[in-house]
Every structure is written in C-alpha cells, then in structure tokens.
Amino acid sequence: MTRKGPESDIDETQLEVTGIEDHAAGPRAVVVSLQRAFEQMGAVRTAKTLTRLNQRHGFDCPGCAWPETPGHRKPAEFCENGAKAVAEEATLRTVTPEFFATHSVAELADKTDYWLGQQGRLTHPMVLREGATHYTPIGWGEAYRLIADEMRSLAGPDEAVFYTSGRTSNETAFLYQLMIRSFGTNNLPDCSNMCHESSGSALSESIGIGKGSVTVPDLEYADLILIAGQNPGTNHPRMLSTLEAAKRNGAKIIAINPLPEAGLLRFKDPQRVGGVVGHGIDIADEFLQIRLGGDMALFQGLGRLLLEADDAAPGTVVDRDFVDGHCAGFDEYERQVRGVDLDTVLEATGLTMTQLRDTADAMIRSERTIACWAMGLTQQAHGVATIQEITNLLLMRGMMGKPGAGVCPVRGHSNVQGDRTMGIWEKMPDSFLDALDREFSITSPRTHGWDTVEAIRGMRDGKAHVFMAMGGNFIRATPDTAATEEALRRCALTVQVSTKLNRSHVVTGRTAVILPTLGRTDKDVQAGGKQLVSVEDSMSMVHLSRGNLTPVSEHLRSEVAIVCDLAQELLGRDHSVPWAAFTADYDRIRDSISRVVPGCENYNERVRQPDGFQLPHPPRDRREFPTRTGKANFAANPLQWVPTPPGKLILQTLRSHDQYNTTIYGLDDRYRGVKGGRRVIFVSAADLAEQGLTDGAAVDIVSEWTGADGTVEERRVSDFRVVEYDTPKGNAAAYYPETNPLVPLDHVAAKSNTPVSKAVLVRLEPVRSN
Ligand SMILES: Nc1nc2c(c(=O)[nH]1)N[C@H]1C(S)=C(S)[C@@H](COP(=O)(O)OP(=O)(O)OC[C@H]3O[C@@H](n4cnc5c(=O)[nH]c(N)nc54)[C@H](O)[C@@H]3O)O[C@H]1N2
Ligand SMILES: Nc1nc2c(c(=O)[nH]1)N[C@H]1C(S)=C(S)[C@@H](COP(=O)(O)OP(=O)(O)OC[C@H]3O[C@@H](n4cnc5c(=O)[nH]c(N)nc54)[C@H](O)[C@@H]3O)O[C@H]1N2
Ligand SMILES: [Mo]
Numbered sequence: 001m002t003r004k005g006p007e008s009d010i011d012e013t014q015l016e017v018t019g020i021e022d023h024a025a026g027p028r029a030v031v032v033s034l035q036r037a038f039e040q041m042g043a044v045r046t047a048k049t050l051t052r053l054n055q056r057h058g059f060d061c062p063g064c065a066w067p068e069t070p071g072h073r074k075p076a077e078f079c080e081n082g083a084k085a086v087a088e089e090a091t092l093r094t095v096t097p098e099f100f101a102t103h104s105v106a107e108l109a110d111k112t113d114y115w116l117g118q119q120g121r122l123t124h125p126m127v128l129r130e131g132a133t134h135y136t137p138i139g140w141g142e143a144y145r146l147i148a149d150e151m152r153s154l155a156g157p158d159e160a161v162f163y164t165s166g167r168t169s170n171e172t173a174f175l176y177q178l179m180i181r182s183f184g185t186n187n188l189p190d191c192s193n194m195c196h197e198s199s200g201s202a203l204s205e206s207i208g209i210g211k212g213s214v215t216v217p218d219l220e221y222a223d224l225i226l227i228a229g230q231n232p233g234t235n236h237p238r239m240l241s242t243l244e245a246a247k248r249n250g251a252k253i254i255a256i257n258p259l260p261e262a263g264l265l266r267f268k269d270p271q272r273v274g275g276v277v278g279h280g281i282d283i284a285d286e287f288l289q290i291r292l293g294g295d296m297a298l299f300q301g302l303g304r305l306l307l308e309a310d311d312a313a314p315g316t317v318v319d320r321d322f323v324d325g326h327c328a329g330f331d332e333y334e335r336q337v338r339g340v341d342l343d344t345v346l347e348a349t350g351l352t353m354t355q356l357r358d359t360a361d362a363m364i365r366s367e368r369t370i371a372c373w374a375m376g377l378t379q380q381a382h383g384v385a386t387i388q389e390i391t392n393l394l395l396m397r398g399m400m401g402k403p404g405a406g407v408c409p410v411r412g413h414s415n416v417q418g419d420r421t422m423g424i425w426e427k428m429p430d431s432f433l434d435a436l437d438r439e440f441s442i443t444s445p446r447t448h449g450w451d452t453v454e455a456i457r458g459m460r461d462g463k464a465h466v467f468m469a470m471g472g473n474f475i476r477a478t479p480d481t482a483a484t485e486e487a488l489r490r491c492a493l494t495v496q497v498s499t500k501l502n503r504s505h506v507v508t509g510r511t512a513v514i515l516p517t518l519g520r521t522d523k524d525v526q527a528g529g530k531q532l533v534s535v536e537d538s539m540s541m542v543h544l545s546r547g548n549l550t551p552v553s554e555h556l557r558s559e560v561a562i563v564c565d566l567a568q569e570l571l572g573r574d575h576s577v578p579w580a581a582f583t584a585d586y587d588r589i590r591d592s593i594s595r596v597v598p599g600c601e602n603y604n605e606r607v608r609q610p611d612g613f614q615l616p617h618p619p620r621d622r623r624e625f626p627t628r629t630g631k632a633n634f635a636a637n638p639l640q641w642v643p644t645p646p647g648k649l650i651l652q653t654l655r656s657h658d659q660y661n662t663t664i665y666g667l668d669d670r671y672r673g674v675k676g677g678r679r680v681i682f683v684s685a686a687d688l689a690e691q692g693l694t695d696g697a698a699v700d701i702v703s704e705w706t707g708a709d710g711t712v713e714e715r716r717v718s719d720f721r722v723v724e725y726d727t728p729k730g731n732a733a734a735y736y737p738e739t740n741p742l743v744p745l746d747h748v749a750a751k752s753n754t755p756v757s758k759a760v761l762v763r764l765e766p767v768r769s770n
Contacts, residue, residue, distance in 0.1 A: 010112055010667065015677030017696075017723050024233030024240065024263035024671060025080065033083030036665065040091035045549060049086050049521055052548060053078040056610055060545035062089055062167055062520040063660065065411035065538040066236045067216055070611050079237035081657070084665045088500070089519040093120025094552055095501050100126055100135040109506040113476060113737065114664035116501045122516035123553035130510045140557065143513050144569040150466055150493045150511070151570060157184030157445070159464045161455045164190040164424045165472025166413025167520065169533035169545070171589045172559035173415075173422035174597070175582060176470055179567040181423075181433070182442045182577060186449030187464070188426045191472055192416050193452035194479075195375070197752040198383035199409035200420075206391045206633050207619045208626035211417065213406035214370055215539045215614075220245045221404035224366035227284070228256035228295055228390070229376015229758075233263015233671060234657045236374075236410055243283050252362055255284035257376065258292055258652070258728050259682075262671035288359065292650045292731045293380050293642030293759045294349035298356075299389035300639055301345035303337035305360035306396060317364055319398025326623055326632050327395055333634035337392075340639060348641035350728045368404030369397060374412070375654070379757040381640070383749040388635035395632050401623035411538040412661075414520075418536030421597060421615065426451050435596045441576040452478060453753050456745060459487035467509065468495040470559065471517075473502040476662040479743035479755035480715070497562055502662060517559050522547040524558045528585035531558070534607050536615065542600075543612025560586060642759045644730030649687060651701070652758040653736040653743065662737050669735075674723065681764070682725035682733040691764060695724040698767040701734065703760050705744035715742050719767060732762070 037046040052058030054068045054077035061078055063085035068077055078086075099119065105128060108116065127138040127146070138146070151160055162180045164173065180188060192200070200210030207213070219225065219242050232239040240263055243253060255264040264284045290298060310317035323330050346353065363369060371390045377383055391407060399405035411417050423432060426449035433444040450458055458464045460483055467474070467488060478484045488494055491509030498505070499519045505512070518524055524531045524547055536542045557565070564579040571577070582589050587604050594603040599615040606613040618624040625632040644650050655661070656669035656678065668675045672682070681701060688694065699722055703715045717739055727733060736757065747756045 010114065010677060012677040012679055012721065015680070015721060016675040017680075018673040018675065020260065020673050020726065021262050021671045025237065028670070029080035033080040036084050037087045040087040040093065042092060045090055045092065048549060049090050050078065050083060053082060053086060057546060059520050059547050060414060060535045060543070061085065062414050064236045065414050065417060066238045067537040067539045067541050070216060081234065081237055081660070085660055086521060088117070088660070088663060088665060090521045090549055091120050092552060093118070094123050095119045095121065096123050097126070097137045104133045105135065105506050105508075106133065112664070113503060113662055114667065116503060117663050119501050121500060121552045122498055122514060124555050125516060126514045128508060128512040135514065138513070140565070143515060144566050146511070147468070147493065147495055147513060147566060148569040151183065154465060158187060158449070160185060160466040160468070161187045161189065161450065161459060161464050163452070163455070163467070163469040163472060163474050164188065164419055165470065166191050166416025166419055167471050168415060168419055168559060169535060170415065170418045170422050170542070170593065171533050171586050172470065172563060173419040173424050174589060174593055175560060175563045175567070177423035178436065178440065178577060179563055179570070181436065181444040182440070182567070182571055182575070184445055186426050186428070186445050186447065187455060188424055188449055189452040189455040190419060190424050191413060191477060192420060193753065194477060194755055194757070195412050195416065196378055196409055197754045198378035198749050199373070199387055201752040202384045202387035202391065203407060203409070205627065206388050206635060207400065207407070209617055209619060211540055211617060212408045212538060213400060213617055213620040214408045216242055218404050218406065219243070219370060219408070220249060222246055222251050222368045222370045223404070224362055224369045225251055225253045226256060226369070226371045226390070227253065227264065228371065228373045229378075230372060230374035230410055231257070231261045231263065231655070232410070233261055235412070235655060237263065239410065240283060247283070252285045253283055254286045254288060254359060254362065256288045256290050256295065256298065258290055258731050259733065260287060260289070260726050286358065288351055288355055289728060291348065291350040291642070291728045292652055293382070295377055296382055296386040296389050297345045297348035297639055297641045298351065299386065299393055300337055300340045301342055301349070301356050302360050302363065302393055303389070303396070304340050304342065305357065306363060306393065307334060307338060309360065309364055318396055322398035323396065326625065327634060328629040328631040329634035329636065332636045333392055336636040336638075344639065363393065363397065368402070369394060369399045370404070370406055370408050372408040372410055374410045376652075376758055378752070379749070379754055380642075380759055381747065381749055381756050383754060384751040385635070385637035385640065388637060392634050395634060400632065401619050401621070406620060415535040417538060417540070418534070418542070421536055422593070423597075432596070439592055439596050451753050453745060453748055453755065456480070456484050456487045459491055462490060465492040467491050467493070469504065470497050473504045473662040475504040475507045476502065476737040476740065479740055479757065480745035481741040482715070483745045497559060500663070515562055516553070516556050517562060518547065518551055518556050520545060520547055521549045522551045522556070523549060526558070526561065526584055531560075531586045533586065534590070534612075540615040540617055541612055542607055542615060544607055560589070645761070647691070648704070648761055648763050649683065649732040650730060651681070651703070651732045651734060651739070651742070651760040651762045653739045653760065654733055656735050659735075677721070678735050678738055679720045680723045680734065681720045682723050682727055684727050684729045684731070685724050686729040687732070688722065688724055693722055693764065693766065695722060697722045698769070699764040700767060701739065701742060701762050702765055703742035703744065703762045705747060705761070707746065713744065715744065717741050722764070
C-alpha cells in the first residue's frame, strides 16, 4: 500500500495484529523501559536519570501527574512509560542548525510525527523568515527583538495568543502569565482546555473547587473505587500500584470503559519479584463495558436505584446529615433522577439490569467510595453534566471530605494542575488578578480571553496575528487539523518554546521562531547558582524538581530565562516587574508566588519540606464548599447520551501504549496487540458483519458534522486498517493525533468548550484496491 503525505515513511504493511494482552506491566515493561532508555541516552545518562526519577532529591517525572508515594519511596519510583518520557527528553540525539540546513520546512512537513520526534533535542534558536524555505540560526537577542517588535506592532494585545502545555513549571507558568497580563491580554489557551476542563467546570459548580478531593492514602483506604473513562495501565501506570494496595486492603474496583484495557483487568507489578514472576492481580472486580457517552445514563440510573433503596430502608442509603447540613439542590435532583427511564439507561449504556443493580448494591454497601476518571468522561459533549452526575452520587452518600472517599479526576500532563494554580487560564478570577496587580503594580486586563477552540477560531478569522506556545504541539493536539493549520498559517508570527522537534515547527505563520529550552531533567544554572523548580501533582501536592543532566547544547535557555528576557524586551528594562532578579534566583519568583497565589504562603520554605506540601481544598479539609450557595450543589441535568445512527459508528480517539500525546515513542500498542503501525481503527465483530467488512480491510474514515446552519460537513482520513476488537457495537476507537482531522472544531462540550474527542460520528468507506 503506498501513501502520500506525512505518513509515508512508515511502512504500514509491516503492521501486525496479535490480539489483546491480558495483563499490564510485568517483566516485559522493565525490558522495554531499559531498552528505550539505552537507545536514546546511553548507559551513563540512563543510570543518572532513572535512579533520580521521582526521588526526593531528583526530578519530577515529565510523564503523567500521578503523585509519588508519600513517605517511603521505592528505589525505582517510575513506570515503563515514565522511563520512555525521560528517554525522549534526555536523548543524546540533536537537531542542529546543520539539520535545518539539510531539510527544508516543506520536506519536514512531509515526515511523520514519529520521525520528527526521533530526531532529538533542539539545540539552537532558529528562525524561518518570511518567504524562506529553511530555518536559519538566530541569536537569542535578535529573536527576542523580532518577537517583541511584532507584538508591539499589533493593533492591540488581544491580537496575540499565548498557549501553554502542562509540562511547564510553576515558576515559568507564574512569570509567563505575568508577562502576558502585563502586555495586556487574557488570551491564555492551554492544553487543559482539551483535557480536564470539563472536570474543572463541573467540580467548581458542584463543590466549589475544580480539583480532586483525595490523596493516595485515601485510595488505599477506600473500600470501593470506580474508574470511569481512564486507561491507567498506559497513561498512569503508577496508579496501578496504588490500586493494588487498595485491593490488598479489601477494596472493590469497578472499571467502566468501552474497552477491556489490560491495566484495568490484570496487573503485574514490575517492581516486586512476586509481580514479575507471579500471575499478577486482577485489578477490576467488575468490568462495565459501557457504550461511548453512556456514563451519564449509568450514573442517573444508579441515582434512581439508590433513592429507591433508601425508600425501602429509609436513612440507610442517603446520608441525610450530610445532605441536609452541607448540600443544596437535593430535591430538584431527586425529582429529576426518579423520573429517569431505566430502559433508556440500558439502551444508552449497553449494560444489563443485573450490572446496574450490582453496581448500586456495591455503592450502598460501601462506606468509603472514590470515583476516578479521565478523558473518557471529559471529552464528551455532555462531559460536564456527566461529572456532576457522578459527583451527585458521592454527595448523596456523604462521600466527600472524609478519609477514603471523594472525587479523583486523574490529571494528564505532569504540571497541568500547577499551571492553573499559577494563573494559566483565560478566565482567572478577579481576586487573583487583584493580588497580581498589587504585587507588581500592573493593571491586568479583566475581560476574559480565548480558550483553545476560541483561539483557533480567532486566528482563522484573522482576529489575531501572533501565536506563542510555551511547550506542546498545538497543530497536532488540537481538533480539526485543517482548521488549525489554516489558523496558524494566517498568523504573521508563530513562536514555539520547545524541547523537541514537532509538527508545530513546520506548519507556521509567515515568520516562525523556535526557542529551544531546558527540560525537566536538565541542570538549570543561572547567575544565582543552580536553580530548582516546583510542580503540583494530581492530588494538589506541591514539591520541588531538580534536573541533574548536562544540557545537550550550551545554547539552551531555561523557560524562566526565556520569559524574563522576552518580557524585558517587550515591556522595557524599567518595567515594574523585577525580571532580571527573577531569572537570577528562582527563590525570588517563589516569594512573589507566596504573596499572590492562594494557599502558597511561605512557598519557599514549605516546598522544601521532604514531600513538599499540600494545597488547601476546603471540601476535603473541612467539608466546606466555596460555591455560590456556600453548599455542595446537587446538579439536575436532563439525560444525554450518544446513540449510533444506522450504518454509522461513534469513534473515540485515544492513546496507544507507545506515545505521549503527540509524541510518538514507537509504533507498538503492546497491550492492544498492535505492532508496527498506528493507522488502525478498532471495530466490533458485529459492526464488521453488518457493514460487510472483514478484519484487515483498508478503509477511509469520514466524519459527519451538521453545522449550525444545517449543512453537513465531512472530514476524512485515508487508508486505515480495520481491526476486529472487543468494543461495544456501534462504537469504534482509533489513535490520536492521526484522527484529529476528523474532530469538528465546533463539536465541543457544553460549558467547558472541550473538543469532543471521544464521540465523533463517522462512517467507514472501503478503499478499493486497483
Ligand atoms: N504514557 C502516556 N501517559 C500519559 C499520556 C500519554 O499520551 N501517554 N497522556 C497524559 C495526558 S495529557 C492525559 S489527559 C492522560 C489521559 O489518560 P486517559 O484518559 O486514560 O487517556 P485516553 O487514551 O484518552 O483514554 C481514554 C480511556 O477512556 C475510555 N473511554 C473513552 N470514551 C469513554 C466513554 O464515553 N465512557 C467511558 N467510561 N470510557 C471511555 C477509553 O476506552 C480509554 O480507556 O494521560 C496522561 N498520561
Ligand atoms: N483527538 C484527540 N485530541 C487530543 C486528545 C485526545 O484524547 N484526542 N487529548 C488532549 C489532551 S488530554 C491534551 S493534554 C493535549 C496535549 O497537547 P500538548 O500539551 O500541546 O501536546 P504534547 O504532545 O504533550 O506536546 C509535546 C511537545 O511539547 C514539547 N515539550 C516537551 N517537554 C517540554 C518542556 O519541558 N518545555 C517545553 N517548552 N516544551 C516541552 C516538545 O517539543 C513536544 O514535542 O492534546 C489534546 N488533544
Ligand atoms: Mo491531557
């Protein structure tokens, strides 16, 4: 099969499909992590990094946001995919000015994401001048002048957009938003807009704070853990050790997922000899193979069953003291949920009445319930309502603000939660902006800025002309690739602060700048000596991270230094913010954070405690709910779900075991049995039969979206191989970012504006071989 375009350097005829693996981790995980580490870094750097990964005096894993075990840490506090993330960053391969002289931008645009990422670390600041075919080197000073000049030439600050990806440290995030607000805009889209924004929107309304309310010890103490829309075996592997501990303490675990994900079903801890050679442990006691988008129906159905159980034995199910003392809106919720039709629930979820009743019984028996979730819930059109619905169940049972109970949205990027705490948000509350203005004698704009989807629209429609990204890969991470490409191409200038080469460097504005930066693993030395940074994990623990590797190039600058230098160029040397002092000594930044960011008092001192410190969380700490009503709010939302029209499929776009978002580590999705390729679509046997397709068939995937004016828009990706898979009928799955061109820009979640990456209406068109 030949294929033109970016995928052409992967020979998908080598693709092998071997069937689903029945367990996660185990000895194979150790082998794969060491193999990848040696390939990229060699023996010395491998030893230097992996022994310090997630240790108290080491650096925070640049992989996921799962917390380290508090107190005693294992000698190897990392997982296969953490090791891959480190190897990717600490690689000795480099992308030098000679590389850019050899490869034109057009040629690079034709390469796969995998190829681009494999070229190594960026070593020099580079510029693509208007009309040029190749990037050429540029001095740091000239780069800052070029960017500042372009920004100052705009008709207003809102004509610039500043993206952030979630790897950025707290110190950088704080200064970056300070520079942007000093410049005068709140256009601060971030990866969170595409990720856990629905969790933030839902929880802020329901409990008054957009963050999770549990810790690792809570999970280990819980007696019932629901895991919905999350694949921890691949995306949060260290969570499996926590779940295993919970199980040993007697917890029951219910996995709610359309796919039988390996990590949820069986797990062998690679860090224990028993785990490596033994048979492993079943993580999930129950597996509810739910239809895509069916979770809201499930939670409402459970709500009804719980209320009926309470009717039968009043006061045994509904925690009246908690509901009366701490909550608002229960009556309306009760009316809504009692009216839910259970047949609709079964149709929407694809589950049986027995499964529904058993799950309700488990909840009724439980004294300590925790609900965990990730992208399977957030990236749905009704994601916010779905998360409020599971929160309703916990509130009804009083499962909030007591040990072993609560909500656990499992965050993605290692510091995505910290970046928000530090002000990376297009609609930070005025209280934060007031404190910022007081500290620095600036006047931050109060009008809300653009989130990710709005920023794409804005640039596409010619309302913004400069785009800057602090990390990430905007072109590939965003929905509707064609629309995003058009948006960035219309810009006068695009600027990427990056560690590694990616597609956002080759689909650019008329002028483009690459500013190469230090990563989490690199040693960061400034005028004031060696610097540390801090991060916040998924459970609101804030702690230090210390890189220890010699950077691959002497031309790299830290993210903090880049922000401070650019800010001085843009805002003037006499600006009221002490930018130069901040670069010299990051303690100075943390002193300001102490005074501006709620909960960060005495930041420098507390972040240096052995395990750092935990940010306050009123519902968790005191059963206080800082909502508008001053109570925890039950939400009453009409039921929504995602039926499959005849002849069509609902497609979810998800991660393989061999990638970190848009960074492709390799071509194997070991747990799902796919090797050597990524252009596959998982479809149920029943759908294959119905559509007259066979396993292995080549298809185009075409998405259908009815726009506001009623016209049907079609989007297409070509030449995917069908893989028969255990997924509910009517539902399919394929990898992100290859399928991002199918996600319509305007198909977003209500309230959070998150692209609906987990429910794309598609049809399959067989490719005729000729
Ligand atoms: N190795 C590695 N680690 C990562 C990442 C990575 O790419 N690689 N990415 C990081 C980031 S930024 C994030 S946000 C997290 C993502 O972590 P996950 O949310 O686990 O990532 P996805 O691959 O998107 O998986 C979504 C899961 O939800 C299920 N699902 C999809 N739709 C539905 C639904 O409607 N209902 C239910 N109940 N389930 C559904 C899918 O079958 C799948 O198991 O991982 C982080 N960690
Ligand atoms: N269809 C679909 N789309 C999705 C998703 C999905 O499930 N389906 N998931 C969404 C989610 S949850 C997320 S979080 C986003 C992710 O969106 P992003 O965060 O934008 O994407 P990443 O792939 O994580 O970014 C990788 C790039 O970041 C740069 N980088 C890595 N480390 C550093 C660093 O320390 N500093 C700097 N400055 N740069 C660094 C490297 O150049 C690398 O190429 O994608 C979203 N898009
Ligand atoms: Mo994410």
